[in-house]
Amino acid sequence: xxxxxxxxxxxxxxxxxxxxxxxxxxxxxxxxxxxxxxxxxxxxxxxxxxxxxxxxxxxxxxxxxxxxxxxxxxxxxxxxxxxxxxxxxxxxxxxxxxxxxxxxxxxxxxxxxxxxxxxxxxxxxxxxxxxxxxxxxxxxxxxxxxxxxxxxxxxxxxxxxxxxxxxxxxxxxxxxxxxxxxxxxxxxxxxxxxxxxxxxxxxxxxxxxxxxxxxxxxxxxxxxxxxxxxxxxxxxxxxxxxxxxxxxxxxxxxxxxxxxxxxxxxxxxxxxxxxxxxx
Ligand code: ADP
Ligand code: MG
Numbered sequence: 001x002x003x004x005x006x007x008x009x010x011x012x013x014x015x016x017x018x019x020x021x022x023x024x025x026x027x028x029x030x031x032x033x034x035x036x037x038x039x040x041x042x043x044x045x046x047x048x049x050x051x052x053x054x055x056x057x058x059x060x061x062x063x064x065x066x067x068x069x070x071x072x073x074x075x076x077x078x079x080x081x082x083x084x085x086x087x088x089x090x091x092x093x094x095x096x097x098x099x100x101x102x103x104x105x106x107x108x109x110x111x112x113x114x115x116x117x118x119x120x121x122x123x124x125x126x127x128x129x130x131x132x133x134x135x136x137x138x139x140x141x142x143x144x145x146x147x148x149x150x151x152x153x154x155x156x157x158x159x160x161x162x163x164x165x166x167x168x169x170x171x172x173x174x175x176x177x178x179x180x181x182x183x184x185x186x187x188x189x190x191x192x193x194x195x196x197x198x199x200x201x202x203x204x205x206x207x208x209x210x211x212x213x214x215x216x217x218x219x220x221x222x223x224x225x226x227x228x229x230x231x232x233x234x235x236x237x238x239x240x241x242x243x244x245x246x247x248x249x250x251x252x253x254x255x256x257x258x259x260x261x262x263x264x265x266x267x268x269x270x271x272x273x274x275x276x277x278x279x
Contacts, residue, residue: 007034009068010212011056011087011180016065018051018236025051026062027236032229033180033214038206040227041216044256047233049216053184056214057089058082070179088178090186094169096157103153106140106171107132113176143171146208147201163194167201174205181205184216195219199226220257224248232256 011033018026025048033039043049054060056067058079066075074082097105132140144150147167152160157168166186173181183202187195199222205211217223223230224244232240232247234256240247247253 007037009033010035010070011214012066012068013052013056014066014068016052016055016067017063018048018055018060019063025236026055026233028065029233029236029238031056031214031231031238033212034229035212036206036210037229038202038213038215038227040223040230041214041233042218042220042223042230043233045218046235047256048236049218049233050184051236052233053089053182053216057087057182083176083178086177086179087182088173088176088180089182090166090169090173090184092185092188094165094172096160096165096168098158099156101154101156102149102160102168102171103140103144105157105168106143106175107136109172109175110136110139139175139177143174146174146204147171148197161194163190163197166190166194166198170198170201170205174209174211178211180212180214182214182216185218186215187217187219187222195222202226 009032013029013031016026016029016031017024029048029052031039031041031052041049041052051060055062055065058067058074058077058081062075066073068074069077069082069085069087072085074085077085097108100108141150144153147170149164149167149171152164157165160168170181170183170186173183186198190198202213202215203226206213215223215227224247228243230240230242230244230247231238232250232253234252239252239256240250242250
Protein backbone atom coordinates (compact mmCIF):
# COMPACT_ATOMS: atom_id res chain seq x y z
CA UNK A 1 0.00 0.00 0.00
CA UNK A 2 1.37 3.36 -1.02
CA UNK A 3 0.87 6.39 1.20
CA UNK A 4 2.08 8.76 -1.48
CA UNK A 5 5.25 9.49 0.50
CA UNK A 6 8.63 8.11 -0.34
CA UNK A 7 10.34 8.86 2.99
CA UNK A 8 12.89 6.44 4.32
CA UNK A 9 11.71 3.66 6.58
CA UNK A 10 13.36 3.88 10.02
CA UNK A 11 11.60 0.99 11.75
CA UNK A 12 9.93 -1.99 10.18
CA UNK A 13 8.13 -5.00 11.62
CA UNK A 14 7.63 -7.59 8.91
CA UNK A 15 5.42 -10.70 8.99
CA UNK A 16 5.40 -10.72 12.79
CA UNK A 17 3.71 -13.62 14.56
CA UNK A 18 3.52 -13.61 18.36
CA UNK A 19 1.80 -16.37 20.31
CA UNK A 20 1.09 -16.59 24.02
CA UNK A 21 0.25 -20.25 24.62
CA UNK A 22 -2.74 -20.97 22.38
CA UNK A 23 -3.45 -17.31 21.72
CA UNK A 24 -2.12 -15.66 18.56
CA UNK A 25 -1.67 -12.05 19.69
CA UNK A 26 -0.10 -11.00 16.37
CA UNK A 27 -0.81 -12.83 13.14
CA UNK A 28 1.58 -11.92 10.33
CA UNK A 29 1.61 -8.19 11.02
CA UNK A 30 3.54 -5.64 8.93
CA UNK A 31 4.11 -2.11 10.21
CA UNK A 32 6.53 0.57 9.00
CA UNK A 33 7.56 3.85 10.62
CA UNK A 34 8.75 6.50 8.17
CA UNK A 35 11.43 9.06 8.85
CA UNK A 36 10.46 12.42 10.31
CA UNK A 37 6.80 11.51 10.54
CA UNK A 38 4.23 10.42 13.05
CA UNK A 39 2.89 6.94 12.43
CA UNK A 40 -0.14 5.64 14.29
CA UNK A 41 -0.97 2.16 15.50
CA UNK A 42 -4.54 1.84 16.69
CA UNK A 43 -6.98 -0.90 17.58
CA UNK A 44 -9.53 -1.88 20.22
CA UNK A 45 -8.37 -3.21 23.59
CA UNK A 46 -6.68 -6.57 23.25
CA UNK A 47 -5.95 -6.02 19.54
CA UNK A 48 -2.20 -6.62 20.01
CA UNK A 49 -0.87 -3.06 20.12
CA UNK A 50 1.25 -3.44 23.24
CA UNK A 51 2.48 -6.80 21.99
CA UNK A 52 3.72 -5.19 18.78
CA UNK A 53 5.26 -2.41 20.86
CA UNK A 54 7.16 -5.06 22.84
CA UNK A 55 8.30 -6.82 19.68
CA UNK A 56 9.58 -3.52 18.27
CA UNK A 57 11.48 -2.49 21.40
CA UNK A 58 12.89 -5.96 21.99
CA UNK A 59 11.13 -6.96 25.20
CA UNK A 60 9.26 -9.63 23.26
CA UNK A 61 10.86 -12.08 20.82
CA UNK A 62 8.39 -12.91 18.03
CA UNK A 63 7.69 -16.51 16.98
CA UNK A 64 8.12 -15.40 13.39
CA UNK A 65 9.05 -12.29 11.46
CA UNK A 66 11.69 -9.61 11.60
CA UNK A 67 12.24 -6.17 13.08
CA UNK A 68 14.51 -3.79 11.19
CA UNK A 69 15.84 -0.59 12.78
CA UNK A 70 17.59 1.98 10.58
CA UNK A 71 18.22 -0.70 7.99
CA UNK A 72 19.64 -3.28 10.41
CA UNK A 73 17.96 -6.52 11.39
CA UNK A 74 17.52 -6.20 15.18
CA UNK A 75 15.14 -9.13 15.68
CA UNK A 76 17.65 -10.79 17.99
CA UNK A 77 19.00 -7.64 19.62
CA UNK A 78 18.21 -6.72 23.23
CA UNK A 79 16.16 -3.64 24.16
CA UNK A 80 19.41 -2.04 25.38
CA UNK A 81 21.16 -2.62 22.05
CA UNK A 82 18.17 -1.14 20.20
CA UNK A 83 18.21 1.86 22.54
CA UNK A 84 21.88 2.44 21.79
CA UNK A 85 21.06 2.34 18.07
CA UNK A 86 18.55 5.15 18.48
CA UNK A 87 15.25 3.59 19.55
CA UNK A 88 13.59 5.15 22.59
CA UNK A 89 10.30 4.49 24.30
CA UNK A 90 8.06 6.13 26.84
CA UNK A 91 6.47 4.53 29.89
CA UNK A 92 2.82 5.07 30.78
CA UNK A 93 3.62 5.23 34.48
CA UNK A 94 7.06 6.80 34.48
CA UNK A 95 9.24 6.45 37.55
CA UNK A 96 10.09 9.99 38.55
CA UNK A 97 13.03 10.69 40.81
CA UNK A 98 11.39 12.59 43.65
CA UNK A 99 13.22 15.65 44.83
CA UNK A 100 14.57 16.51 41.39
CA UNK A 101 13.33 19.39 39.28
CA UNK A 102 12.04 18.98 35.74
CA UNK A 103 15.34 20.34 34.43
CA UNK A 104 17.43 18.01 36.60
CA UNK A 105 15.28 15.10 35.49
CA UNK A 106 15.98 15.76 31.82
CA UNK A 107 19.65 16.40 32.55
CA UNK A 108 19.89 13.04 34.30
CA UNK A 109 18.19 11.31 31.35
CA UNK A 110 20.64 12.94 28.94
CA UNK A 111 23.57 11.99 31.15
CA UNK A 112 22.54 8.32 31.22
CA UNK A 113 23.18 8.18 27.49
CA UNK A 114 25.96 10.69 27.07
CA UNK A 115 28.17 9.60 29.95
CA UNK A 116 26.86 6.36 31.34
CA UNK A 117 29.98 5.28 33.27
CA UNK A 118 30.38 8.69 34.83
CA UNK A 119 26.73 8.83 35.86
CA UNK A 120 26.80 5.54 37.71
CA UNK A 121 30.10 6.47 39.30
CA UNK A 122 28.57 9.74 40.52
CA UNK A 123 25.52 7.98 41.88
CA UNK A 124 27.30 5.22 43.73
CA UNK A 125 30.39 6.94 44.99
CA UNK A 126 28.40 9.60 46.76
CA UNK A 127 29.69 12.30 44.45
CA UNK A 128 26.05 13.25 44.13
CA UNK A 129 24.58 15.73 41.70
CA UNK A 130 27.22 17.35 39.55
CA UNK A 131 26.63 20.61 37.76
CA UNK A 132 25.56 20.23 34.12
CA UNK A 133 28.19 20.97 31.50
CA UNK A 134 27.54 23.14 28.44
CA UNK A 135 26.39 20.33 26.15
CA UNK A 136 23.94 19.11 28.76
CA UNK A 137 22.59 22.58 29.38
CA UNK A 138 22.05 23.18 25.67
CA UNK A 139 20.29 19.89 24.97
CA UNK A 140 18.10 20.22 28.05
CA UNK A 141 17.06 23.80 27.37
CA UNK A 142 16.20 22.83 23.80
CA UNK A 143 14.04 20.00 25.12
CA UNK A 144 12.34 22.24 27.68
CA UNK A 145 11.52 24.67 24.89
CA UNK A 146 10.36 21.95 22.51
CA UNK A 147 7.95 20.58 25.12
CA UNK A 148 6.88 24.00 26.47
CA UNK A 149 8.24 23.10 29.91
CA UNK A 150 10.57 26.08 30.31
CA UNK A 151 8.18 27.90 32.67
CA UNK A 152 8.21 24.97 35.11
CA UNK A 153 11.80 23.86 34.55
CA UNK A 154 12.73 24.48 38.17
CA UNK A 155 9.62 22.93 39.70
CA UNK A 156 9.96 19.58 41.46
CA UNK A 157 8.66 16.59 39.51
CA UNK A 158 7.09 15.16 42.67
CA UNK A 159 3.53 16.40 42.29
CA UNK A 160 3.14 17.29 38.64
CA UNK A 161 -0.28 16.86 37.03
CA UNK A 162 -0.46 13.72 34.85
CA UNK A 163 -0.35 15.66 31.57
CA UNK A 164 2.81 17.49 32.61
CA UNK A 165 4.53 14.37 33.87
CA UNK A 166 3.81 12.75 30.48
CA UNK A 167 5.57 15.73 28.85
CA UNK A 168 8.55 15.21 31.14
CA UNK A 169 8.48 11.51 30.25
CA UNK A 170 8.57 12.39 26.53
CA UNK A 171 11.50 14.69 27.32
CA UNK A 172 13.25 11.82 29.09
CA UNK A 173 12.82 9.63 26.01
CA UNK A 174 14.08 12.42 23.73
CA UNK A 175 17.05 13.34 25.89
CA UNK A 176 19.30 10.78 24.22
CA UNK A 177 18.55 12.22 20.79
CA UNK A 178 16.83 9.07 19.47
CA UNK A 179 15.91 8.55 15.82
CA UNK A 180 12.68 6.72 16.64
CA UNK A 181 10.43 6.98 19.69
CA UNK A 182 7.73 4.44 20.54
CA UNK A 183 4.86 5.75 22.65
CA UNK A 184 2.34 3.33 24.18
CA UNK A 185 -0.97 5.10 24.85
CA UNK A 186 0.62 8.38 25.93
CA UNK A 187 -2.76 10.13 25.90
CA UNK A 188 -4.63 7.76 28.19
CA UNK A 189 -6.04 9.35 31.33
CA UNK A 190 -5.42 12.90 30.10
CA UNK A 191 -8.15 15.51 29.86
CA UNK A 192 -8.78 17.19 26.51
CA UNK A 193 -6.45 20.13 27.17
CA UNK A 194 -3.61 17.96 28.42
CA UNK A 195 -4.02 15.66 25.42
CA UNK A 196 -3.84 18.61 23.02
CA UNK A 197 -0.74 19.95 24.73
CA UNK A 198 0.99 16.60 24.48
CA UNK A 199 -0.13 16.17 20.87
CA UNK A 200 1.35 19.55 20.00
CA UNK A 201 4.60 18.55 21.68
CA UNK A 202 4.68 15.45 19.45
CA UNK A 203 4.20 17.60 16.37
CA UNK A 204 7.00 19.93 17.36
CA UNK A 205 9.24 16.97 18.10
CA UNK A 206 8.71 15.62 14.61
CA UNK A 207 8.92 18.99 12.86
CA UNK A 208 11.75 20.62 14.81
CA UNK A 209 13.75 17.68 16.14
CA UNK A 210 13.29 15.47 13.07
CA UNK A 211 12.43 12.48 15.26
CA UNK A 212 10.16 9.72 13.96
CA UNK A 213 7.33 8.66 16.26
CA UNK A 214 5.19 5.56 16.51
CA UNK A 215 2.10 6.47 18.44
CA UNK A 216 0.31 3.42 19.82
CA UNK A 217 -3.09 4.69 20.84
CA UNK A 218 -6.61 3.70 21.69
CA UNK A 219 -7.77 7.26 20.92
CA UNK A 220 -8.55 7.02 17.20
CA UNK A 221 -9.71 10.62 16.65
CA UNK A 222 -6.44 11.96 18.04
CA UNK A 223 -4.38 9.57 15.92
CA UNK A 224 -6.30 10.58 12.80
CA UNK A 225 -5.53 14.23 13.55
CA UNK A 226 -1.86 13.66 14.22
CA UNK A 227 -0.54 10.83 12.08
CA UNK A 228 0.19 10.75 8.38
CA UNK A 229 0.14 6.95 8.15
CA UNK A 230 -1.99 4.72 10.34
CA UNK A 231 -2.07 0.97 10.94
CA UNK A 232 -5.17 -0.63 12.43
CA UNK A 233 -5.01 -3.89 14.36
CA UNK A 234 -7.96 -6.03 15.40
CA UNK A 235 -7.63 -9.41 17.09
CA UNK A 236 -3.96 -9.57 16.15
CA UNK A 237 -4.50 -8.90 12.47
CA UNK A 238 -3.76 -5.80 10.45
CA UNK A 239 -7.17 -4.79 9.09
CA UNK A 240 -6.28 -1.45 7.49
CA UNK A 241 -3.40 0.85 6.66
CA UNK A 242 -3.24 4.28 5.10
CA UNK A 243 -3.68 8.01 5.52
CA UNK A 244 -6.38 9.45 7.82
CA UNK A 245 -9.01 9.70 5.06
CA UNK A 246 -8.45 6.10 4.03
CA UNK A 247 -8.79 4.92 7.63
CA UNK A 248 -11.88 7.04 8.28
CA UNK A 249 -13.63 5.57 5.26
CA UNK A 250 -12.61 1.95 5.87
CA UNK A 251 -15.61 -0.29 6.60
CA UNK A 252 -13.49 -2.85 8.52
CA UNK A 253 -12.23 -0.10 10.82
CA UNK A 254 -15.74 1.18 11.41
CA UNK A 255 -16.89 -2.34 12.24
CA UNK A 256 -13.99 -2.92 14.65
CA UNK A 257 -14.85 0.26 16.50
CA UNK A 258 -18.63 -0.16 16.41
CA UNK A 259 -20.02 1.07 19.69
CA UNK A 260 -16.60 2.39 20.61
CA UNK A 261 -15.05 5.83 20.08
CA UNK A 262 -16.61 7.74 17.18
CA UNK A 263 -14.15 7.98 14.32
CA UNK A 264 -13.85 11.68 13.63
CA UNK A 265 -11.04 14.16 13.81
CA UNK A 266 -10.23 16.41 16.71
CA UNK A 267 -8.96 19.89 16.09
CA UNK A 268 -5.74 21.01 17.66
CA UNK A 269 -5.96 24.65 18.58
CA UNK A 270 -3.61 27.44 17.43
CA UNK A 271 -3.46 26.01 13.90
CA UNK A 272 -0.69 23.70 15.03
CA UNK A 273 -1.85 21.17 12.45
CA UNK A 274 -3.09 23.27 9.59
CA UNK A 275 -3.77 20.34 7.31
CA UNK A 276 -4.50 17.48 9.67
CA UNK A 277 -6.87 19.46 11.89
CA UNK A 278 -9.11 20.54 9.06
CA UNK A 279 -9.12 17.13 7.38
P1 ADP B 1 -3.62 -4.04 23.29
O1 ADP B 1 -2.38 -3.36 23.72
O2 ADP B 1 -4.02 -3.77 21.87
O3 ADP B 1 -4.78 -3.75 24.20
P2 ADP B 1 -2.19 -6.48 23.94
O4 ADP B 1 -1.07 -6.50 22.97
O5 ADP B 1 -1.88 -6.04 25.32
O6 ADP B 1 -3.40 -5.62 23.34
O7 ADP B 1 -2.81 -7.91 24.03
C1 ADP B 1 -3.15 -8.70 22.88
C2 ADP B 1 -3.65 -10.06 23.34
O8 ADP B 1 -2.55 -10.80 23.86
C3 ADP B 1 -4.69 -10.00 24.45
O9 ADP B 1 -5.61 -11.03 24.24
C4 ADP B 1 -3.87 -10.21 25.68
O10 ADP B 1 -4.65 -10.79 26.70
C5 ADP B 1 -2.79 -11.16 25.20
N1 ADP B 1 -1.51 -11.02 25.92
C6 ADP B 1 -0.73 -9.91 25.92
N2 ADP B 1 0.40 -10.12 26.63
C7 ADP B 1 0.32 -11.40 27.09
C8 ADP B 1 1.18 -12.23 27.88
N3 ADP B 1 2.34 -11.77 28.34
N4 ADP B 1 0.77 -13.48 28.15
C9 ADP B 1 -0.41 -13.94 27.68
N5 ADP B 1 -1.27 -13.24 26.92
C10 ADP B 1 -0.91 -11.97 26.63
MG1 MG C 1 -1.97 -2.00 25.27
